[in-house]
Amino acid sequence: MMVQPPGFRIKGPGAISQKPETGKQESGEKAKEKLERLEGILHDMGSVLVAFSGGLDSTFLLKVASDVLQGKAVALTAISLTYPERELKGARRLAREMGVKHIFVESNELIIKNFSDNTDRRCYYCKSELFKVCTSKASELGLAFVVDGSNMDDLNDFRPGRDAASEFNIRSPLVEVCLSKDETRELSREMSLETWDKPSFACLSSRFPYGTRITEERLDMVAACEETLAELGFRQFRVRYHDSIARIEVEPSELGYFLKEEIRREVMERFKEAGFTYITLDLKGYRTGSMNEVIGGVKVLT
Numbered sequence: 001m002m003v004q005p006p007g008f009r010i011k012g013p014g015a016i017s018q019k020p021e022t023g024k025q026e027s028g029e030k031a032k033e034k035l036e037r038l039e040g041i042l043h044d045m046g047s048v049l050v051a052f053s054g055g056l057d058s059t060f061l062l063k064v065a066s067d068v069l070q071g072k073a074v075a076l077t078a079i080s081l082t083y084p085e086r087e088l089k090g091a092r093r094l095a096r097e098m099g100v101k102h103i104f105v106e107s108n109e110l111i112i113k114n115f116s117d118n119t120d121r122r123c124y125y126c127k128s129e130l131f132k133v134c135t136s137k138a139s140e141l142g143l144a145f146v147v148d149g150s151n152m153d154d155l156n157d158f159r160p161g162r163d164a165a166s167e168f169n170i171r172s173p174l175v176e177v178c179l180s181k182d183e184t185r186e187l188s189r190e191m192s193l194e195t196w197d198k199p200s201f202a203c204l205s206s207r208f209p210y211g212t213r214i215t216e217e218r219l220d221m222v223a224a225c226e227e228t229l230a231e232l233g234f235r236q237f238r239v240r241y242h243d244s245i246a247r248i249e250v251e252p253s254e255l256g257y258f259l260k261e262e263i264r265r266e267v268m269e270r271f272k273e274a275g276f277t278y279i280t281l282d283l284k285g286y287r288t289g290s291m292n293e294v295i296g297g298v299k300v301l302t
Helices: 022-045 056-072 085-098 122-141 151-156 161-167 182-191 214-230 252-259 261-274 292-296
Strands: 047-052 073-079 099-107 145-147 239-243 244-248 279-280
Touching: 022 182, 047 056, 047 122, 056 073, 056 085, 056 182, 073 085, 073 122, 085 099, 085 151, 085 292, 122 161, 151 182, 161 252, 214 239, 214 244, 214 261, 244 261, 252 261, 261 279
Parallel strands: 047 073, 047 145, 073 099, 244 279
Antiparallel strands: 239 244
């Protein structure tokens, strides 16, 4: 599926001019001003360890930090059951192409009871584990700060992980300069970062309703099914776990693909092989944090 960069206009009769609108020009200028402030903040930090997932935000932050600080910006990626191999390979390649030192650490959130029980504070325990590892490694390497790629849009969702960031004194430079995700995408595009249009990704634990216990087997089921959707060409998706039911979220523009018999058959066969009995399609489509729509009265289920 072809994705057109922001501002693109198809040529032809009645086509809209490719000349940017004034509002877009002003928005771009503000984003560049924020970038300059970001560069200044990173320069003043002197050295940083970047919690790096290979997504849009952390890639952008790592690139800017690397350009400003040169060898004093180091990437750290935590390898865990909640982080798919596909994402790990992408992060490794991106850091290598940027010429940045890249550290990998093993992390197993499942041994944390409050994480595997999957309360609505799960993200807090996950980030606490990550940031504990990051601060320890930063101290070992003599790096002054640990930074993450949180942006202004993240403040509008239920994010207990922000509490962990505060407790471990993790800085979020994109938030400090008020960069939104759209602005980060635009700046990434101008910097020729391939992640400028990369779909949003969250760790696999976010696929489970609060109160549903997270296990290695269940994570493997979700990971296998999402790999199927990726191989079939879907760009933005989630496979939500509901016991024997897999609830698929894709962009509304991609819902029509399921009208194709070969797509439906492939999805049904491979999802059943992964362990699901029923495969459903969420007609509302993909949206960030859909599991937060039912927060309240959570109890642990088996």
